[in-house]
Amino acid sequence: MNDTARRMREVCRYDFTDERGRLIFQKIRYAIDNPRPNERPKTFRYFDPGKYGGIGGLGKPAGADRLLYNLPAVLKAIRRGDVVHWTEGEKDADELIKRGYVATSVHQGANKVTREQAAWLFEAPGVVIWVDKDEDTPEVGAHDAAMRRDHLVQLGFTGTIEFRRARGPWGGLKDVADHLAAGYTVEQAVVCNPFRLYACAARWSSNANRRAGYAR
Template structure:
Protein backbone atom coordinates (compact mmCIF):
# COMPACT_ATOMS: atom_id res chain seq x y z
CA UNK A 1 0.00 0.00 0.00
CA UNK A 2 1.50 3.37 -0.94
CA UNK A 3 1.84 6.24 1.49
CA UNK A 4 -0.68 8.41 -0.36
CA UNK A 5 -3.37 6.39 1.44
CA UNK A 6 -1.65 6.75 4.80
CA UNK A 7 -2.83 9.70 6.87
CA UNK A 8 -2.22 10.86 10.43
CA UNK A 9 -5.19 12.41 12.23
CA UNK A 10 -4.87 14.21 15.55
CA UNK A 11 -7.10 12.63 18.20
CA UNK A 12 -6.29 14.64 21.32
CA UNK A 13 -3.60 16.44 23.29
CA UNK A 14 -2.51 15.58 26.81
CA UNK A 15 -1.28 18.53 28.85
CA UNK A 16 1.79 18.05 31.05
CA UNK A 17 2.36 20.74 33.63
CA UNK A 18 4.79 21.36 36.43
CA UNK A 19 3.69 21.06 40.05
CA UNK A 20 2.26 24.60 39.97
CA UNK A 21 0.09 23.90 36.94
CA UNK A 22 2.25 25.71 34.36
CA UNK A 23 2.02 24.03 30.94
CA UNK A 24 5.40 22.55 29.98
CA UNK A 25 4.45 20.47 26.95
CA UNK A 26 1.66 18.56 25.26
CA UNK A 27 1.71 14.97 24.07
CA UNK A 28 -0.30 14.71 20.85
CA UNK A 29 -2.05 11.43 20.03
CA UNK A 30 -2.62 10.58 16.35
CA UNK A 31 -4.57 7.84 14.62
CA UNK A 32 -2.99 6.49 11.42
CA UNK A 33 -5.35 5.65 8.58
CA UNK A 34 -4.12 2.72 6.46
CA UNK A 35 -0.94 2.05 8.47
CA UNK A 36 2.03 0.40 6.80
CA UNK A 37 2.65 -3.31 7.38
CA UNK A 38 3.65 -3.95 11.02
CA UNK A 39 2.93 -0.31 11.91
CA UNK A 40 0.73 0.50 14.91
CA UNK A 41 -2.45 2.43 14.06
CA UNK A 42 -1.52 5.17 16.51
CA UNK A 43 1.49 7.38 17.14
CA UNK A 44 2.48 10.32 19.31
CA UNK A 45 4.34 13.62 19.01
CA UNK A 46 5.39 16.29 21.49
CA UNK A 47 4.48 19.98 21.32
CA UNK A 48 6.68 22.46 23.18
CA UNK A 49 4.83 25.77 23.72
CA UNK A 50 8.08 27.54 24.55
CA UNK A 51 9.85 26.60 21.34
CA UNK A 52 10.87 29.24 18.79
CA UNK A 53 10.70 32.07 21.28
CA UNK A 54 7.24 31.19 22.55
CA UNK A 55 5.58 30.53 19.20
CA UNK A 56 5.63 26.82 19.94
CA UNK A 57 6.58 23.82 17.83
CA UNK A 58 6.98 20.08 17.76
CA UNK A 59 9.59 18.67 20.10
CA UNK A 60 10.10 17.60 23.70
CA UNK A 61 11.55 20.26 26.01
CA UNK A 62 14.50 19.61 28.28
CA UNK A 63 13.46 18.25 31.65
CA UNK A 64 10.21 16.76 30.37
CA UNK A 65 11.07 13.28 31.64
CA UNK A 66 10.81 14.37 35.27
CA UNK A 67 7.10 15.14 34.93
CA UNK A 68 4.05 12.94 35.40
CA UNK A 69 0.62 13.39 33.88
CA UNK A 70 -2.02 15.22 35.95
CA UNK A 71 0.70 16.23 38.40
CA UNK A 72 -0.97 19.06 40.40
CA UNK A 73 -4.09 16.96 41.03
CA UNK A 74 -1.98 13.97 42.03
CA UNK A 75 0.01 16.02 44.54
CA UNK A 76 -3.21 17.43 45.99
CA UNK A 77 -4.60 13.89 46.31
CA UNK A 78 -1.44 12.73 48.10
CA UNK A 79 -1.82 15.56 50.61
CA UNK A 80 -5.37 14.29 51.26
CA UNK A 81 -4.00 10.81 51.85
CA UNK A 82 -5.40 9.23 48.68
CA UNK A 83 -4.02 6.21 46.87
CA UNK A 84 -2.58 7.03 43.42
CA UNK A 85 -3.06 4.90 40.30
CA UNK A 86 -0.04 4.85 37.96
CA UNK A 87 -0.83 3.61 34.45
CA UNK A 88 1.20 3.05 31.29
CA UNK A 89 -0.74 5.63 29.25
CA UNK A 90 -2.66 8.88 29.55
CA UNK A 91 -5.86 7.36 28.13
CA UNK A 92 -5.85 4.86 31.00
CA UNK A 93 -5.21 7.60 33.54
CA UNK A 94 -8.10 9.64 32.13
CA UNK A 95 -10.45 6.64 32.46
CA UNK A 96 -9.61 6.46 36.16
CA UNK A 97 -9.77 10.23 36.65
CA UNK A 98 -13.31 10.12 35.22
CA UNK A 99 -14.20 7.89 38.18
CA UNK A 100 -12.92 10.49 40.63
CA UNK A 101 -9.64 8.70 41.35
CA UNK A 102 -6.13 10.10 41.55
CA UNK A 103 -4.34 8.78 38.48
CA UNK A 104 -1.22 9.54 36.51
CA UNK A 105 1.01 8.18 33.75
CA UNK A 106 4.52 8.59 32.41
CA UNK A 107 4.57 9.99 28.89
CA UNK A 108 7.57 8.28 27.28
CA UNK A 109 5.93 4.94 26.49
CA UNK A 110 6.54 1.49 27.88
CA UNK A 111 9.78 0.91 29.80
CA UNK A 112 10.89 4.54 29.77
CA UNK A 113 9.68 5.78 33.16
CA UNK A 114 12.22 7.52 35.41
CA UNK A 115 13.06 7.63 39.12
CA UNK A 116 12.38 11.38 39.02
CA UNK A 117 8.81 10.64 37.99
CA UNK A 118 8.40 8.01 40.69
CA UNK A 119 9.71 10.47 43.30
CA UNK A 120 6.55 12.57 42.99
CA UNK A 121 4.63 9.66 44.54
CA UNK A 122 6.97 9.14 47.49
CA UNK A 123 4.52 10.42 50.11
CA UNK A 124 1.44 8.63 48.74
CA UNK A 125 0.03 6.11 51.22
CA UNK A 126 -0.36 3.61 48.41
CA UNK A 127 0.22 3.24 44.67
CA UNK A 128 -1.68 0.98 42.28
CA UNK A 129 0.45 -0.02 39.28
CA UNK A 130 -1.57 -1.08 36.23
CA UNK A 131 0.01 -3.74 34.03
CA UNK A 132 -0.70 -3.60 30.29
CA UNK A 133 -1.29 -6.92 28.53
CA UNK A 134 0.75 -6.71 25.31
CA UNK A 135 -0.54 -9.66 23.33
CA UNK A 136 2.54 -10.74 21.35
CA UNK A 137 5.14 -9.54 23.85
CA UNK A 138 3.66 -9.93 27.36
CA UNK A 139 7.10 -9.20 28.81
CA UNK A 140 6.81 -5.58 27.61
CA UNK A 141 3.90 -4.61 29.85
CA UNK A 142 5.27 -6.76 32.66
CA UNK A 143 8.68 -5.11 32.54
CA UNK A 144 7.15 -1.63 32.40
CA UNK A 145 5.16 -2.26 35.59
CA UNK A 146 8.16 -3.92 37.24
CA UNK A 147 10.30 -0.90 36.34
CA UNK A 148 7.82 1.48 37.98
CA UNK A 149 7.72 -0.79 41.03
CA UNK A 150 11.51 -0.88 41.25
CA UNK A 151 11.79 2.90 40.88
CA UNK A 152 9.54 3.35 43.90
CA UNK A 153 11.38 0.80 46.01
CA UNK A 154 14.80 2.18 45.06
CA UNK A 155 13.68 5.53 46.43
CA UNK A 156 12.88 3.90 49.77
CA UNK A 157 9.13 4.10 49.26
CA UNK A 158 7.38 2.40 52.18
CA UNK A 159 3.73 2.70 51.14
CA UNK A 160 1.67 -0.14 49.77
CA UNK A 161 2.10 -1.15 46.13
CA UNK A 162 -0.64 -3.10 44.34
CA UNK A 163 -0.37 -4.58 40.86
CA UNK A 164 -3.50 -4.96 38.75
CA UNK A 165 -4.44 -5.78 35.17
CA UNK A 166 -7.55 -5.83 33.01
CA UNK A 167 -9.92 -8.77 33.32
CA UNK A 168 -10.06 -11.53 30.74
CA UNK A 169 -7.66 -13.56 28.60
CA UNK A 170 -4.35 -12.13 27.45
CA UNK A 171 -5.60 -11.61 23.89
CA UNK A 172 -8.62 -9.62 25.06
CA UNK A 173 -8.75 -6.41 27.09
CA UNK A 174 -5.31 -4.77 27.10
CA UNK A 175 -5.46 -2.10 29.79
CA UNK A 176 -7.59 -0.41 32.42
CA UNK A 177 -9.32 1.82 29.84
CA UNK A 178 -10.42 -1.31 27.95
CA UNK A 179 -11.44 -2.94 31.23
CA UNK A 180 -13.70 -0.08 32.23
CA UNK A 181 -15.08 0.43 28.70
CA UNK A 182 -16.16 -3.22 28.71
CA UNK A 183 -18.33 -2.51 31.74
CA UNK A 184 -16.15 -4.03 34.43
CA UNK A 185 -15.60 -2.30 37.76
CA UNK A 186 -12.28 -1.63 39.47
CA UNK A 187 -13.08 -4.40 41.95
CA UNK A 188 -13.20 -6.83 39.04
CA UNK A 189 -9.63 -6.06 37.96
CA UNK A 190 -7.22 -8.96 38.36
CA UNK A 191 -4.50 -8.76 41.05
CA UNK A 192 -1.06 -9.54 39.63
CA UNK A 193 1.31 -11.78 41.53
CA UNK A 194 4.64 -9.90 41.96
CA UNK A 195 6.75 -13.04 41.54
CA UNK A 196 5.00 -14.01 38.31
CA UNK A 197 5.30 -10.45 37.06
CA UNK A 198 9.04 -10.45 37.77
CA UNK A 199 9.50 -13.78 35.97
CA UNK A 200 7.71 -12.47 32.88
CA UNK A 201 9.57 -9.14 33.03
CA UNK A 202 12.92 -10.99 33.11
CA UNK A 203 12.32 -12.05 29.48
CA UNK A 204 12.14 -8.41 28.33
CA UNK A 205 14.57 -7.05 25.74
CA UNK A 206 14.83 -3.74 23.91
CA UNK A 207 13.93 -5.61 20.70
CA UNK A 208 10.68 -6.77 22.29
CA UNK A 209 9.90 -3.13 23.06
CA UNK A 210 10.48 -2.18 19.43
CA UNK A 211 8.41 -5.09 18.12
CA UNK A 212 5.57 -3.98 20.35
CA UNK A 213 5.79 -0.49 18.83
CA UNK A 214 7.30 1.35 21.80
CA UNK A 215 10.59 2.50 20.30
CA UNK A 216 11.41 6.06 21.37
Protein backbone atom coordinates in the same frame (compact mmCIF):
# COMPACT_ATOMS: atom_id res chain seq x y z
CA MET B 1 0.37 0.28 0.08
CA ASN B 2 0.57 3.73 -1.51
CA ASP B 3 1.50 6.33 1.10
CA THR B 4 -1.05 8.73 -0.42
CA ALA B 5 -3.70 6.61 1.29
CA ARG B 6 -1.94 6.94 4.64
CA ARG B 7 -3.16 9.84 6.76
CA MET B 8 -2.46 11.03 10.30
CA ARG B 9 -5.36 12.55 12.22
CA GLU B 10 -4.96 14.37 15.52
CA VAL B 11 -7.12 12.69 18.16
CA CYS B 12 -6.27 14.60 21.32
CA ARG B 13 -3.58 16.41 23.27
CA TYR B 14 -2.39 15.49 26.75
CA ASP B 15 -1.20 18.45 28.84
CA PHE B 16 1.89 17.97 30.99
CA THR B 17 2.39 20.69 33.59
CA ASP B 18 4.79 21.37 36.41
CA GLU B 19 3.68 21.09 40.03
CA ARG B 20 2.18 24.58 39.93
CA GLY B 21 0.03 23.82 36.89
CA ARG B 22 2.16 25.68 34.32
CA LEU B 23 1.98 24.00 30.90
CA ILE B 24 5.39 22.58 29.95
CA PHE B 25 4.47 20.51 26.89
CA GLN B 26 1.70 18.60 25.17
CA LYS B 27 1.79 15.05 23.91
CA ILE B 28 -0.27 14.83 20.72
CA ARG B 29 -1.98 11.54 19.87
CA TYR B 30 -2.59 10.77 16.18
CA ALA B 31 -4.60 8.01 14.56
CA ILE B 32 -3.13 6.64 11.32
CA ASP B 33 -5.57 5.78 8.55
CA ASN B 34 -4.38 2.93 6.31
CA PRO B 35 -1.14 2.27 8.21
CA ARG B 36 1.81 0.65 6.46
CA PRO B 37 2.47 -3.07 7.01
CA ASN B 38 3.62 -3.71 10.61
CA GLU B 39 2.86 -0.09 11.56
CA ARG B 40 0.76 0.70 14.61
CA PRO B 41 -2.48 2.58 13.89
CA LYS B 42 -1.44 5.37 16.27
CA THR B 43 1.56 7.59 16.85
CA PHE B 44 2.56 10.51 19.03
CA ARG B 45 4.32 13.87 18.71
CA TYR B 46 5.31 16.56 21.21
CA PHE B 47 4.40 20.25 21.23
CA ASP B 48 6.62 22.67 23.14
CA PRO B 49 4.73 25.95 23.81
CA GLY B 50 7.97 27.75 24.64
CA LYS B 51 9.73 26.93 21.40
CA TYR B 52 10.68 29.67 18.93
CA GLY B 53 10.42 32.44 21.48
CA GLY B 54 6.98 31.45 22.68
CA ILE B 55 5.38 30.80 19.30
CA GLY B 56 5.54 27.09 19.99
CA GLY B 57 6.54 24.15 17.84
CA LEU B 58 6.93 20.41 17.67
CA GLY B 59 9.51 18.88 19.97
CA LYS B 60 10.04 17.70 23.53
CA PRO B 61 11.50 20.36 25.87
CA ALA B 62 14.40 19.72 28.20
CA GLY B 63 13.28 18.41 31.57
CA ALA B 64 10.15 16.72 30.22
CA ASP B 65 11.23 13.32 31.53
CA ARG B 66 10.89 14.43 35.14
CA LEU B 67 7.16 15.16 34.90
CA LEU B 68 4.12 12.99 35.56
CA TYR B 69 0.75 13.35 33.89
CA ASN B 70 -1.93 15.14 35.96
CA LEU B 71 0.80 16.22 38.40
CA PRO B 72 -0.92 19.03 40.39
CA ALA B 73 -3.99 16.85 41.05
CA VAL B 74 -1.78 13.93 42.05
CA LEU B 75 0.16 16.02 44.57
CA LYS B 76 -3.04 17.45 46.02
CA ALA B 77 -4.47 13.93 46.38
CA ILE B 78 -1.32 12.68 48.10
CA ARG B 79 -1.64 15.47 50.66
CA ARG B 80 -5.21 14.24 51.29
CA GLY B 81 -3.90 10.72 51.84
CA ASP B 82 -5.34 9.18 48.66
CA VAL B 83 -4.00 6.13 46.84
CA VAL B 84 -2.64 6.91 43.36
CA HIS B 85 -3.27 4.75 40.28
CA TRP B 86 -0.25 4.62 37.96
CA THR B 87 -0.99 3.50 34.40
CA GLU B 88 1.15 2.90 31.32
CA GLY B 89 -0.63 5.57 29.24
CA GLU B 90 -2.49 8.85 29.51
CA LYS B 91 -5.67 7.44 27.95
CA ASP B 92 -5.87 4.88 30.76
CA ALA B 93 -5.25 7.54 33.39
CA ASP B 94 -8.01 9.71 31.94
CA GLU B 95 -10.53 6.86 32.11
CA LEU B 96 -9.78 6.42 35.80
CA ILE B 97 -9.93 10.18 36.44
CA LYS B 98 -13.39 10.31 34.82
CA ARG B 99 -14.54 7.80 37.42
CA GLY B 100 -13.20 9.78 40.37
CA TYR B 101 -9.86 8.05 40.91
CA VAL B 102 -6.49 9.75 41.24
CA ALA B 103 -4.39 8.62 38.29
CA THR B 104 -1.17 9.42 36.50
CA SER B 105 1.16 8.15 33.80
CA VAL B 106 4.45 8.96 32.09
CA HIS B 107 4.69 10.27 28.55
CA GLN B 108 7.57 8.16 27.21
CA GLY B 109 5.85 4.81 26.70
CA ALA B 110 6.71 1.38 28.11
CA ASN B 111 9.99 0.87 29.97
CA LYS B 112 11.08 4.51 29.82
CA VAL B 113 10.03 5.68 33.28
CA THR B 114 12.62 7.69 35.24
CA ARG B 115 13.48 7.80 38.93
CA GLU B 116 12.57 11.50 38.97
CA GLN B 117 9.05 10.69 37.82
CA ALA B 118 8.60 8.04 40.48
CA ALA B 119 9.84 10.44 43.16
CA TRP B 120 6.67 12.55 42.87
CA LEU B 121 4.74 9.63 44.40
CA PHE B 122 7.11 9.15 47.34
CA GLU B 123 4.67 10.37 50.01
CA ALA B 124 1.59 8.58 48.67
CA PRO B 125 0.07 6.11 51.15
CA GLY B 126 -0.29 3.59 48.35
CA VAL B 127 0.21 3.15 44.61
CA VAL B 128 -1.73 0.85 42.31
CA ILE B 129 0.43 -0.04 39.31
CA TRP B 130 -1.58 -1.13 36.27
CA VAL B 131 0.00 -3.75 34.02
CA ASP B 132 -0.63 -3.66 30.26
CA LYS B 133 -1.28 -7.07 28.66
CA ASP B 134 0.68 -6.98 25.40
CA GLU B 135 -0.59 -10.06 23.57
CA ASP B 136 2.55 -11.20 21.73
CA THR B 137 5.07 -9.65 24.10
CA PRO B 138 3.67 -9.95 27.65
CA GLU B 139 7.12 -9.26 29.07
CA VAL B 140 6.89 -5.64 27.87
CA GLY B 141 3.98 -4.68 30.13
CA ALA B 142 5.30 -6.82 32.97
CA HIS B 143 8.75 -5.25 32.85
CA ASP B 144 7.34 -1.73 32.67
CA ALA B 145 5.19 -2.35 35.76
CA ALA B 146 8.12 -3.93 37.61
CA MET B 147 10.32 -1.00 36.64
CA ARG B 148 7.85 1.48 38.14
CA ARG B 149 7.76 -0.50 41.39
CA ASP B 150 11.55 -0.85 41.49
CA HIS B 151 12.03 2.90 41.23
CA LEU B 152 9.68 3.45 44.15
CA VAL B 153 11.38 0.80 46.29
CA GLN B 154 14.85 2.14 45.51
CA LEU B 155 13.71 5.60 46.58
CA GLY B 156 12.72 4.17 49.98
CA PHE B 157 8.96 4.27 49.40
CA THR B 158 7.10 2.96 52.47
CA GLY B 159 3.52 2.91 51.17
CA THR B 160 1.66 -0.06 49.77
CA ILE B 161 2.19 -1.17 46.16
CA GLU B 162 -0.29 -3.36 44.30
CA PHE B 163 -0.26 -4.63 40.71
CA ARG B 164 -3.53 -4.85 38.79
CA ARG B 165 -4.50 -5.74 35.23
CA ALA B 166 -7.59 -5.97 33.05
CA ARG B 167 -9.79 -9.04 33.39
CA GLY B 168 -9.73 -11.90 30.96
CA PRO B 169 -7.06 -13.88 29.12
CA TRP B 170 -3.97 -12.42 27.47
CA GLY B 171 -4.97 -11.20 24.01
CA GLY B 172 -8.34 -9.95 25.22
CA LEU B 173 -8.74 -6.75 27.23
CA LYS B 174 -5.32 -5.10 27.09
CA ASP B 175 -5.38 -2.21 29.53
CA VAL B 176 -7.37 -0.10 31.97
CA ALA B 177 -9.36 1.62 29.23
CA ASP B 178 -10.39 -1.72 27.71
CA HIS B 179 -11.28 -3.10 31.13
CA LEU B 180 -13.54 -0.17 31.99
CA ALA B 181 -15.07 0.03 28.49
CA ALA B 182 -16.11 -3.62 28.86
CA GLY B 183 -18.22 -2.63 31.87
CA TYR B 184 -15.95 -3.85 34.64
CA THR B 185 -15.20 -1.74 37.70
CA VAL B 186 -11.78 -0.93 39.09
CA GLU B 187 -12.52 -3.30 41.97
CA GLN B 188 -13.07 -6.14 39.48
CA ALA B 189 -9.55 -5.83 38.06
CA VAL B 190 -7.23 -8.80 38.58
CA VAL B 191 -4.69 -8.38 41.36
CA CYS B 192 -1.40 -9.68 39.94
CA ASN B 193 0.93 -12.05 41.72
CA PRO B 194 4.24 -10.13 42.02
CA PHE B 195 6.37 -13.27 41.73
CA ARG B 196 4.72 -14.32 38.48
CA LEU B 197 4.91 -10.76 37.16
CA TYR B 198 8.64 -10.53 37.85
CA ALA B 199 9.23 -13.94 36.26
CA CYS B 200 7.56 -12.66 33.11
CA ALA B 201 9.45 -9.35 33.28
CA ALA B 202 12.76 -11.23 33.39
CA ARG B 203 12.22 -12.24 29.75
CA TRP B 204 12.15 -8.61 28.60
CA SER B 205 14.63 -7.13 26.14
CA SER B 206 14.78 -3.95 24.08
CA ASN B 207 13.88 -6.10 21.05
CA ALA B 208 10.60 -7.01 22.76
CA ASN B 209 9.84 -3.30 23.09
CA ARG B 210 10.40 -2.81 19.37
CA ARG B 211 8.27 -5.83 18.46
CA ALA B 212 5.47 -4.38 20.58
CA GLY B 213 5.65 -1.14 18.58
CA TYR B 214 7.68 1.04 20.95
CA ALA B 215 10.24 2.31 18.48
CA ARG B 216 12.48 4.14 20.95
